[in-house]
Amino acid sequence: MSRALRAGVATDVGPFRAVNQDAAFAASWGAAVADGVGGGPAGDLASAALVHRLVAGGPRVDGAEALADRIRAANWDLGAQVRRDPSLAGMATTFTGLWFAGDGEMLLLAHTGDSRAYLVRGGNLIRQTRDDSFVQALVDQGIVSAEDAMTHPRRNIITASLRGDATDLVRVSERVPVDGDRWLLCSDGVSDYLPDDAILGALQSYPDVVQSARALVELALEAGSRDNVTAVVCDIVDEVPEALRAPVFAGAAAARFLEGLDERAG
Numbered sequence: 642m643s644r645a646l647r648a649g650v651a652t653d654v655g656p657f658r659a660v661n662q663d664a665a666f667a668a669s670w671g672a673a674v675a676d677g678v679g680g681g682p683a684g685d686l687a688s689a690a691l692v693h694r695l696v697a698g699g700p701r702v703d704g705a706e707a708l709a710d711r712i713r714a715a716n717w718d719l720g721a722q723v724r725r726d727p728s729l730a731g732m733a734t735t736f737t738g739l740w741f742a743g744d745g746e747m748l749l750l751a752h753t754g755d756s757r758a759y760l761v762r763g764g765n766l767i768r769q770t771r772d773d774s775f776v777q778a779l780v781d782q783g784i785v786s787a788e789d790a791m792t793h794p795r796r797n798i799i800t801a802s803l804r805g806d807a808t809d810l811v812r813v814s815e816r817v818p819v820d821g822d823r824w825l826l827c828s829d830g831v832s833d834y835l836p837d838d839a840i841l842g843a844l845q846s847y848p849d850v851v852q853s854a855r856a857l858v859e860l861a862l863e864a865g866s867r868d869n870v871t872a873v874v875c876d877i878v879d880e881v882p883e884a885l886r887a888p889v890f891a892g893a894a895a896a897r898f899l900e901g902l903d904e905r906a907g
Contacts, residue, residue, distance in 0.1 A: 643745035644818045645669040645881045649851030651858045652871040652892040655830060663828045663871040664688035664734075664894035669886040670700035670745075672873045673738030674756045676828040677893065678802050685893035687734040690722065691715050691803060692894040695738070704742050705813040708749050712736065712803070712811050720805025733804035737770060737826050739875060741818075748818040748877075753810050754802050757832045759840065761823040766841040769824075773801035773810065791833060823853075824875040830868035831861045839864075850874040 648667035654660065662677030662684035675691050677684020694715035702708045723729045735754025742749050750758055750769060755777075758769040771777060775798040779785040785793060801810040823844055831840075835857070843860055847853035857872040871892055 643879075644741070644820070645745065645878055645886075646672060646739065646741070646875040647850055647878045647881050648672045648873060648875040649849070649854045650871070650873045650889060650891045651851065651854035652869070653858050653862060655862065655866055655869050657867045658869055660685050661869045661892045661896070662688055663830070663869040663892040664692045665826075665871050665873050665891045666692055666696055666888045666894055667873050667875070667891075668696075668700070668888040669881045671696075671738060671740040671888075672824075672826060672875050673736065673751075674826045674828055674871050674873055675737075675894075676735045676754065676756050676830075676869070676871070678733040678735070678799065678804075683729050683732040684734065686722075686729070686897060687719055687732040687803075689893040689897035690719060691734050691736060692890070693897075694718050696888050700741075702740050702742050702749065704747070705749055705815055708740055708742070708751060709811050709813045712751060712813070716803045716805055716809055716811070717807075718805075719803065723805055731804070733802040735799065735828075736803055739824060739826065742815075745818075748816040749813055750816055751811070751813045753812060755799050755829050757825075757827055757829070759825040759827075759844075761825075761841065761844050762819065762821075764845075766837050766844070769816075772799075774799050791836070797829070797833075818877045820877055820879070822877040824877075825857070826873040826875070827857065828869060828871040830866045830870035831857055831872055833868070834861045834864040834866045844874065850876055
């Protein structure tokens, strides 16, 4: 049986940032969040360019290696933009995305950086990604507790991102889609400020995916998020209406379309 995503996205620049460097898209065949790395130049350009290049390849992906190759090609484009415009040197982005492979019987999860993926199944919230971050390494070593990691002063230091380099980490794994599963993809503006029980509550309280995504964004802002805040909520379903199959872009990906990217890079 072929499956699809019923996906909705919400984002907010937040009260402490001038530009939304988060880029996201939601479609019946895939969804993603990319977070331009703060402190570097053109983080919004990096996240938007990566998302648009991936979506431009079309919905069909044959498997994990094919998706990894597409991400590498989109990442190469980031490097090409830097080579054309050296002022962009250092721009980078995280990436966390879901994509159906082949006939929809396999779901692919791609992840680089500290944007996260969560799965709600059987009433439980199950984190599906490990942060590529300095603080996560401290947690893995038992130096910092998972609870303290949320408020650690160096929690925003990441150890992997997509920056246009051939050595950048590209990680894609396979998941079996199960009817009734609900996925969350989010930037650290959500996950750094909301505990698991708050995330689970928002995901369970709203049957509509867009309402659930908006609730998570609002909760993160109320919790004092000092970052851009983006959430994509996806339900595994048998079918979606035709009108919901095309990608919806949000954040930097909505502000910067392909023509604008090409003009900036030319």
